[in-house]
């Protein structure tokens with residue numbers, strides 16, 4: 001065979017193979033696109049979960065069950081089944097979630113979260129000065145909506161056997177003390193040897209009085225409540241102050257654990 | 268009706284003659300003067316059917332053919348003389364234009380829309396992923412071929428004399444090619460793109476005197492945003508391709524009309540028998556021989572592109588660009604690694620602007636600096652050694668440009684990045700969802716043998732890396748955990764935490780990374796089997812509840 005005919009044969013073969021390959025791609029294209037859509041949704045949930053932990057967990061709880069007076073439960077039957085009707089929302093739940101995240105809630109729809117003249121939840125959208133881009137808000141919504149299965153009782157996450165934080169672990173106490181400055185408690189409270197602010201009560205001996213403040217609450221429970229639901233109890237003499245300078249800072253559950261362990265050492 | 272046609276007696280023959288004459292005129296009009304018979308002869312590899320040779324005439328009549336030569340001397344067409352590198356560069360450029368048009372239909376050049384439009388292309392456009400892969404692969408191949416083509420013309424000394432013009436337009440083409448690749452890099456608007464381009468354009472800032480203005484011109488604002496993206500998009504789809512078409516035409520035209528492809532140096536200068544020399548100069552016609560050759564090369568290369576894109580090559584798409592989050596690694600695309608390497612070696616103005624501009628100027632001036640008239644390798648030892656050193660330097664600089672060199676990363680961050688990199692997969696994410704058995708795993712404390720084998724392997728790897736760092740004194744008194752929790756249906760939260768003692772602060776430091784893993788992150792079928800038995804009580808040590816912040820003293 002001459003060189004030119006070998007070339008021609010090779011060229012023809014290549015064309016036939018290319019067409020064959022493209023046909024193969026075409027045949028699997030439908031399922032490939034479905035898989036890709038699924039993977040993209042999964043990745044949105046992953047990213048949404050990271051963002052949730054960063055921005056939302058402090059008020060809505062790591063497990064979405066809400067945190068006291070700070071934020072309502074999202075991982076919740078009521079939220080998934082009746083909430084839209086309750087507020088008279090015409091669109092889908094996803095649209096409701098996205099709208100809420102974007103614009104926040106200047107005033108809460110329920111008195112528990114109304115928080116006396118304080119914005120209940122700030123808007124998160126970049127458009128109105130928040131930190132989140134539209135794609136991040138979409139991802140967050142995907143994550144929040146993925147609670148449906150647990151909220152409706154169709155699925156129970158396997159519990160993780162993490163032992164409770166022990167109250168005398170020096171590592172945790174040190175961490176709590178560090179957080180006390182980092183999340184801003186020092187701006188309002190005095191703790192002997194740590195801070196000197198006087199907006200809120202002196203906490204230097206708070207561990208001694210905590211158990212007696214509210215009947216039925218242990219010292220630990222009371223300390224948690226002071227940060228989570230400041231309005232539940234006012235220390236004498238601070239009723240007025242508490243309206244303008246509400247106690248608390250945005251803390252995650254784990255940070256709160258450490259803070260409480262630290263406060264419990266202040267006797 | 269003319270007299271000739273009266274001579275034909277049969278009306279049917281008359282009709283067929285008229286039809287054929289009509290057809291012939293049409294074909295000649297479309298095929299640059301080639302008749303149907305001639306086209307058939309070309310396809311069958313037969314000699315021309317008319318005189319003067321209509322195949323040469325075609326080079327005058329056709330726009331595309333007029334920048335191609337009528338023939339080359341036989342020796343110039345040897346595969347090992349050119350490796351067809353220039354041709355392949357043109358081929359990839361054409362592929363880029365075709366696939367680029369397909370991508371352009373779906374692409375949205377705004378920071379809000381770009382990333383989503385690429386995701387849309389991948390999940391909802393038939394052939395979207397394939398076309399994207401081919402576009403990206405052919406772009407890299409084009410850069411590679413253009414560069415190797417320059418090396419080839421350098422080695423064969425094809426830039427001398429009249430060919431200096433070809434070399435000049437070539438250097439401009441190399442710059443244009445890299446410009447297209449670089450501007451295209453930004454368009455998906457993912458982390459990889461955003462940060463590579465941020466670094467790249469920050470070099471512009473270092474231009475003496477007008478740095479701020481150049482930078483603004485490129486980015487459209489102090490930071491890359493909507494204006495910068497639009498500028499890059501327009502550069503990528505309009506200005507640079509148009510300029511490339513212009514320069515490729517000039518490059519080709521000079522070769523076709525003036526110099527031809529150079530002869531191999533030993534044919535031109537060597538002492539070989541006259542008969543051989545004669546044979547080496549025998550003309551090889553463009554039509555049909557070289558044309559066929561080029562079409563065959565194109566079809567083979569097309570096959571290779573499709574096969575590679577389908578089977579092995581995946582155009583990367585990282586997380587959405589986030590100006591607030593600098594990634595752990597920012598690495599330039601491989602063809603700009605040398606520049607990143609240069610930047611690491613010295614000051615931005617010197618290494619980022621003055622050196623590259625000088626290099627570019629030297630390349631442009633090469634035909635005028637190298638006055639040596641000889642072309643054979645043994646007669647140009649100096650320039651070839653300089654070239655060799657330059658290529659070595661390029662390779663070394665590129666290596667210096669990778670993140671392996673000169674970037675100090677704290678040991679704990681390094682270990683975590685090894686196991687679960689911010690971008691891409693890494694050993695931990697590569698585990699199947701079910702292998703991530705829920706539990707708290709304390710390194711060096713618990714027995715991993717009962718765990719799913721993949722998880723046990725990753726834990727052993729983790730343990731090994733932490734112990735090694737501890738032994739080297741990078742992580743004194745290191746303790747480390749891997750915590751896997753179930754968060755939602757099909758979603759797990761995985762925490763890597765390393766705690767070590769920091770003598771300088773006399774306290775413990777913590778480094779932590781949390782990643783969420785969804786069952787369908789690779790698009791596995793939703794009906795995957797329910798989880799295999801998990802091992803919960805693997806840890807004997809009480810680990811404190813997960814903390815979320817990085818680096819807490």
Ligand code: HEM
Nearest residue numbers: 349353354356357413417420425434437438440441528529
């Ligand atoms: C987009 C980039 C480029 C394209 C499309 C291109 C295309 C071509 C083509 C098709 C040829 C014919 C010979 C062959 O296939 O090797 C050629 C020859 C040539 N090119 Fe390029 N080229 C490009 C870049 C360059 C660069 C970067 C240089 C050098 C700086 C260069 C210098 C030359 C020279 C000197 C010749 C003549 C070779 C000879 O006579 O043997 N070209 N180019």
